[in-house]
Amino acid sequence: MLLKLTFASLYVRLLTISMTVFAISLSLMLYLSVEKLRTSAYTSFTDTISQTDLILGSRTSSIQLLLYSVFRVGNATNNITWESYEEIINKDEVEWSVPISLGDSHKGFRVMGTNLDFFKRYKYRGGQLIEISEGNYFDDLYDVVIGAAVAEKLKYNIGKSIIVSHGIKSFTDHDDQPFKVSGILEKTGTPIDNTVIVSLEAIEAIHVDWSSGAKIPGQETPIEEIRNMDLSAKNITAAFIGVKSKLTIFKLQRWINEYPEEALTSILPGVALHELWRIIGIVENLLLGISIVVIFTTLIGMAAIIFSSLNERRREMAIWRAMGASPNVVIGILMLEAFIISFLSTLLSSILLYILLNILQPWIDDTYGILINIELLSFKDLLIFILFIISAMFVSLIPAIRAYWFSINDGMTIKI
Amino acid sequence: MEKSNLNADTIRINSVKFHWSNKNDFKIYVPEFNVARGEKVLLLGESGSGKTTLLSLICGFLNPISGDIFLNDEPINNLSARKKDQYRCDNIGIIFQQFNLLPYAKVIDNILLPLYFSKTRVENIKDQKETAANICKSLRLPDEVLNMQASKLSVGQQQRVAVARALIGNPPLIIADEPTSALDKNAQSIFLDLMFSQISESRSTLLMVSHDESLSQRFDRVINLDDILKEGD
Numbered sequence: 001m002l003l004k005l006t007f008a009s010l011y012v013r014l015l016t017i018s019m020t021v022f023a024i025s026l027s028l029m030l031y032l033s034v035e036k037l038r039t040s041a042y043t044s045f046t047d048t049i050s051q052t053d054l055i056l057g058s059r060t061s062s063i064q065l066l067l068y069s070v071f072r073v074g075n076a077t078n079n080i081t082w083e084s085y086e087e088i089i090n091k092d093e094v095e096w097s098v099p100i101s102l103g104d105s106h107k108g109f110r111v112m113g114t115n116l117d118f119f120k121r122y123k124y125r126g127g128q129l130i131e132i133s134e135g136n137y138f139d140d141l142y143d144v145v146i147g148a149a150v151a152e153k154l155k156y157n158i159g160k161s162i163i164v165s166h167g168i169k170s171f172t173d174h175d176d177q178p179f180k181v182s183g184i185l186e187k188t189g190t191p192i193d194n195t196v197i198v199s200l201e202a203i204e205a206i207h208v209d210w211s212s213g214a215k216i217p218g219q220e221t222p223i224e225e226i227r228n229m230d231l232s233a234k235n236i237t238a239a240f241i242g243v244k245s246k247l248t249i250f251k252l253q254r255w256i257n258e259y260p261e262e263a264l265t266s267i268l269p270g271v272a273l274h275e276l277w278r279i280i281g282i283v284e285n286l287l288l289g290i291s292i293v294v295i296f297t298t299l300i301g302m303a304a305i306i307f308s309s310l311n312e313r314r315r316e317m318a319i320w321r322a323m324g325a326s327p328n329v330v331i332g333i334l335m336l337e338a339f340i341i342s343f344l345s346t347l348l349s350s351i352l353l354y355i356l357l358n359i360l361q362p363w364i365d366d367t368y369g370i371l372i373n374i375e376l377l378s379f380k381d382l383l384i385f386i387l388f389i390i391s392a393m394f395v396s397l398i399p400a401i402r403a404y405w406f407s408i409n410d411g412m413t414i415k416i
Numbered sequence: 417m418e419k420s421n422l423n424a425d426t427i428r429i430n431s432v433k434f435h436w437s438n439k440n441d442f443k444i445y446v447p448e449f450n451v452a453r454g455e456k457v458l459l460l461g462e463s464g465s466g467k468t469t470l471l472s473l474i475c476g477f478l479n480p481i482s483g484d485i486f487l488n489d490e491p492i493n494n495l496s497a498r499k500k501d502q503y504r505c506d507n508i509g510i511i512f513q514q515f516n517l518l519p520y521a522k523v524i525d526n527i528l529l530p531l532y533f534s535k536t537r538v539e540n541i542k543d544q545k546e547t548a549a550n551i552c553k554s555l556r557l558p559d560e561v562l563n564m565q566a567s568k569l570s571v572g573q574q575q576r577v578a579v580a581r582a583l584i585g586n587p588p589l590i591i592a593d594e595p596t597s598a599l600d601k602n603a604q605s606i607f608l609d610l611m612f613s614q615i616s617e618s619r620s621t622l623l624m625v626s627h628d629e630s631l632s633q634r635f636d637r638v639i640n641l642d643d644i645l646k647e648g649d
Binding site: 001002004005008009011012315316318319321322323324325326327 | 475477497498501502504505506510512515516517518519520521522525528529530532533534581
């Protein structure tokens with residue numbers, strides 16, 4: 001009966017109540033989506049590389065090394081000579097290693113030279129290997145394997161002929177040596193999707209006629225001749241290293257960092273990822289802070305709406321009292337109202353969130369490489385809902401207590 | 417009330433003092449005031465004379481500073497707040513001046529509302545909906561009214577619904593606070609006829625306050641509020 005009448009009472013104030021529910025839902029949805037984006041960004045981010053023990057590069061800061069080797073952001077300050085690289089990977093502690101060579105691009109996508117070990121060793125998202133979805137890994141010198149996003153955005157198919165440009169943003173193309181797309185990779189949600197992968201030898205091949213970053217004027221070695229040259233890499237940009245025993249990571253890291261022949265850096269990817277996230281994290285905390293403030297404001301708004309309707313409902317409260325309702329029932333009615341409003345708001349906010357996520361998911365994935373999992377509400381979300389409903393009822397205590405005093409003092413005397 | 421003495425007064429007030437804590441100038445003192453069982457009493461008084469305050473004291477909304485109020489020999493001012501609320505819904509049917517009904521609720525829900533809080537009144541009737549419909553019929557409310565929203569009714573109809581609600585479950589005492597003040601003369605007389613015949617049928621005691629002396633001939637006893645209220649402390 002109480003519930004039925006409370007619903008009837010809310011129904012009469014349908015417009016005000018639905019506006020309130022809508023406002024609360026929007027702010028709850030804002031909070032949930034920020035939270036969702038935050039956790040998805042963090043997972044996407046930390047999932048970018050896994051099961052690699054050390055990343056090797058020339059002397060630089062750990063974050064910069066992480067950025068250019070894993071995220072393909074920025075440039076290496078220097079290269080590593082092949083001799084140093086060989087000396088390091090021949091140490092007993094090293095189980096496997098994958099060298100990479102960066103510096104060129106294709107239509108804004110980074111080109112990365114590596115060997116076939118990359119596909120066997122590089123892992124993301126808790127140990128997942130990079131799978132090929134179409135075609136094959138590179139076989140010929142001029143074969144390229146492209147990431148899923150490259151294929152999608154440039155609409156490339158297997159067999160497509162492409163030209164690699166020199167540097168990251170330059171007008172000089174390696175147009176004398178065209179490549180052919182041999183394979184397209186599965187989508188990974190990592191920067192691999194935006195990478196054009198060739199062999200280390202191919203990187204050497206396209207730079208045969210180049211010296212110190214510039215083309216040697218007048219020199220143009222024919223492709224046939226290049227194919228017969230010794231194209232083994234002389235320099236690499238970075239390398240991913242796996243060790244035999246985790247216990248030796250720090251020893252090896254120290255050894256590399258103190259390597260006398262060349263100024264080198266080695267980092268633990270996990271540690272560097274967390275360092276980097278701490279910097280980016282300020283923004284997410286700011287967003288989270290804002291959405292908490294928004295929720296708080298709407299709660300106060302809801303209390304204000306209940307509060308403002310209170311005066312006109314004093315007569316109603318007097319009727320309840322005359323029928324034998326104790327002042328506690330009067331408090332109960334108002335809290336029940338707050339419960340219904342906040343409960344409906346949580347329902348509506350979940351619906352709105354899933355509509356929003358479904359619309360925005362492809363765009364966020366495309367633009368930021370953050371894959372948002374659209375799934376059922378997590379335990380944490382439910383906890384937030386419960387917490388929200390409890391605080392809504394708590395806030396509604398303010399008007400409820402006022403109604404309590406009204407109903408105790410009014411008795412039969414109220415005349416409206 | 418089976419347990420109470422048949423000869424007992426429904427209302428007995430002894431030396432009751434009350435004043436509002438925030439209105440220092442307003443005091444009431446009632447040395448003695450009794451209403452016998454089944455009696456229909458009209459309390460006459462100008463507005464502001466303390467009529468509603470007296471009703472609030474009898475209903476247990478307000479607590480006297482000193483003195484005793486007995487309803488069916490039960491000293492209600494000694495009851496805890498919760499027991500007072502329970503006593504009120506078990507024993508008293510209340511009719512306000514106007515705005516008696518929850519406007520958003522159906523008429524039938526308004527009428528059955530006291531039964532939600534009072535087991536005693538539930539036990540007094542067999543079929544809740546049927547009883548409500550019968551009372552409405554006697555009050556000449558059309559059948560279809562029962563399922564209408566209370567706010568859709570005319571004021572006169574609303575007041576009759578308020579009577580139905582006060583009467584359901586046969587509470588021994590009906591208290592009415594100027595129930596006719598919102599009605600015109602003609603509607604007043606129809607309303608009172610219907611109310612009186614229903615109250616007589618249920619053999620309830622009626623205490624009604626009004627400022628309208630012309631109603632006097634309908635009542636067993638007419639009391640001027642000034643005669644029972646004494647100034648001073």
